[in-house]
Amino acid sequence: MGRRRGAELDSAIRAAVLELLGAQGPDGVTMEAVAAAAHTSKPVLYRRWPDRRALLRDTLMGVASTSLPSQDTGSFRGDILAVLRAWKELFAGKTGPLMRSVLMAVAVDPELEATFRADVIGMRKQEMDLIFARGVERGEVRADAPVELLRELGQSVLWHRLLITGDPIDDDLVTRLVDDLLMPLVRPYYER
Structure with a gap:
């Protein structure tokens, strides 16, 4: 599998956040768990979001505003x-x-x-x-x-x-x- 970028990577990260949130609740959404589930690295996540709470907030706001x-x-x-x-x-x-x-x-x-x-x-x-x-x-x-x-x-x-x-x-x-x-x-x- 080639290296994902842009919208494809963003989609994989957000899907991982939602999957972890649904399965384990908010405490299950850690940068380590998201990186593993999205098949990416923690540095990639930290370049986009300062912490897990910001990643969770951003993902949830995106879902809420489009659903x-x-x-x-x-x-x-x-x-x-x-x-x-x-x-x-x-x-x-x-x-x-x-x-x-x-x-x-x-x-x-x-x-x-x-x-x-x-x-x-x-x-x-x-x-x-x-x-x-x-x-x-x-x-x-x-x-x-x-x-x-x-x-x-x-x-x-x-x-x-x-x-x-x-x-x-x-x-x-x-x-x-x-x-x-x-x-x-x-x-x-x-x-x-």
């Missing part, structure tokens, strides 16, 4: 379904343990927590606000809907199932969250 794309589907219901389905994909199956490990990493790293809250959570709040604003403009969402609560409602159920109950996270759940909870709560009064 939940926002799209305008043409309807409020479609937009919310798309968001919650993206969360479902992250939480269900093989990536579920990784998402639990992300929370563990955030809990023990104040710098990661601050970055995660400002960049990822802040971005998600803005995108949810935009979805609700489009819904209001289309007449699908009442203007006085409590957006600051409703934007978290569906996601909080998914997080609760991932972290607390272990109950299934599937498309039926997502559809029920949207149709049975969110849509009735945002519906304009004249449609009730």
